[in-house]
Amino acid sequence: MNAVLIAVALSLVSAVAYAAAAVAQERLASRSPGAGSLRLLGSGAWWGSVGLNASAALLHVVALRYGPLTVVQPLGALTLVAAVPMGARMAGRRVSAVEWKGTAHTLLGLGAVLVTASGPAPDDVLSVPEALAVAGATAALIGGLSRPGARPGLRHATASGLASGVASALTQTVTVAATDRTGPVLSVQVIGVALLVAAFAAGGLLLSQTAYRGGLGGPLAMVTLANPLAAAVIGLSLLGERLQGGPAGVLLALAGAGLATWGVVLLSRATPAAVPVDDDHPVAAVLALEPGSAAAEPALVPRPHDPGHLTAATR
Numbered sequence: 001m002n003a004v005l006i007a008v009a010l011s012l013v014s015a016v017a018y019a020a021a022a023v024a025q026e027r028l029a030s031r032s033p034g035a036g037s038l039r040l041l042g043s044g045a046w047w048g049s050v051g052l053n054a055s056a057a058l059l060h061v062v063a064l065r066y067g068p069l070t071v072v073q074p075l076g077a078l079t080l081v082a083a084v085p086m087g088a089r090m091a092g093r094r095v096s097a098v099e100w101k102g103t104a105h106t107l108l109g110l111g112a113v114l115v116t117a118s119g120p121a122p123d124d125v126l127s128v129p130e131a132l133a134v135a136g137a138t139a140a141l142i143g144g145l146s147r148p149g150a151r152p153g154l155r156h157a158t159a160s161g162l163a164s165g166v167a168s169a170l171t172q173t174v175t176v177a178a179t180d181r182t183g184p185v186l187s188v189q190v191i192g193v194a195l196l197v198a199a200f201a202a203g204g205l206l207l208s209q210t211a212y213r214g215g216l217g218g219p220l221a222m223v224t225l226a227n228p229l230a231a232a233v234i235g236l237s238l239l240g241e242r243l244q245g246g247p248a249g250v251l252l253a254l255a256g257a258g259l260a261t262w263g264v265v266l267l268s269r270a271t272p273a274a275v276p277v278d279d280d281h282p283v284a285a286v287l288a289l290e291p292g293s294a295a296a297e298p299a300l301v302p303r304p305h306d307p308g309h310l311t312a313a314t315r
Contacts, residue, residue, distance in 0.1 A: 003066040004066070004067050004071060008063075008067065008071065008114075010060070011059075011060065011072050011075035011078075014057075014059035014060045014063060015079045015081075016078075017052050017055050017059065018052075018056040018076070019078075019079045019080070019086055020052050020086060021056065022083050024045065024049040024052065025212050026087070026212040026220075027090065028049065029212040029213045060168065061171050062175075064168060065175045065176070065179065068235060068239075069168065069234065071114060072168070073165065073168060073227060073228035073232060073235075074113045074228045074260075075110065075114075076224060076227050077224050077260055078106075079220070080220055080221060080224045081103050081106055081107065081267075083216065083220060084102075101263075102267035103267065105263030106259075106264060107263075108256075108263075109255075109256040109259030109261070110256065110260050113253050113256040115244075116243045116250070124176075124240045124241075125173040125176050125177045125239070126169070126193070126234075127189075128189050128193070130238055131170060131173065134166060134170070134238075138166045141162055142159040142207075145162075146159055146207070152211075153210075153212075153218065156207045156208075157218070157221075157222035158222050158226045160204045160208040161222060161223040161224070161226025161230065162226050162227075163201075163203045163207060164200070164201070164230075165234075166230055167200035167204060168227070168231050169230070169231050169234040169235065169239075170197045173193050174194050174197060177190050208223060225261065225264060
């Protein structure tokens with residue numbers, strides 16, 4: 001099978017797992033909006049969502065071994081597409097027409113991006129100085145976005161997306177360097193970059209948990225957009241990745257990115273009405289790890305005067 005097709009297939013399954021984790025995290029955040037990181041460490045449901053994230057990350061790592069960043073990272077937008085019906089099911093409502101429209105726009109835009117981004121399996125890696133420079137610049141951006149101020153949910157979501165995108169770029173360096181058979185598997189480069197990956201991955205997870213206190217739609221949309229943007233900048237500027245088709249390919253990629261962005265905006269602004277529905281859903285298995293968190297937990301319904309977010313209300 002073509003290496004890029006393998007990367008795409010793995011990325012699709014990874015996106016579904018990330019979506020389930022995001023829905024579980026958002027519901028946990030809505031139940032305990034003031035809970036700190038230490039309290040989350042004692043929550044079985046939170047560790048269940050961490051397990052979903054870890055499974056998705058493992059699939060993502062393998063996908064990065066077979067496909068370039070410019071292919072694998074845009075497919076992360078499918079996390080939002082998958083999270084919409086999952087969140088609707090858990091919230092006790094149907095998916096609205098606006099949400100279906102946003103899903104279609106996102107998929108069409110991603111298709112255009114993939115046509116121009118499909119290239120050979122990656123063979124270039126970041127050097128240790130490049131990895132440290134990328135990590136330092138990203139840490140400074142995250143620090144600025146995490147400062148106290150207005151709209152912390154969207155800022156923390158942007159920081160989470162940047163952290164996750166950089167972690168993916170660094171992960172590709174680890175997997176390629178560890179499997180190219182030209183040096184020791186546990187070289188200084190592999191170990192050092194792997195530590196950076198762990199730091200950014202953990203930071204992205206905690207930042208997203210904080211961001212979801214304001215709802216699922218807006219923050220998840222910001223994570224979805226910031227993640228591939230950060231990874232694509234690294235791939236195109238430092239790893240020698242290129243878009244296919246010359247100037248026409250660049251225009252097609254830009255048009256696809258714009259269409260996908262509009263789809264994400266539509267998904268984040270959708271405000272469907274809640275209707276009764278069965279709560280028997282895979283995400284409920286994660287929430288069931290926390291006593292009293294299944295059918296008795298608050299459902300996610302739109303906040304009346306804030307179409308960009310979802311919040312909690314009693315059934």
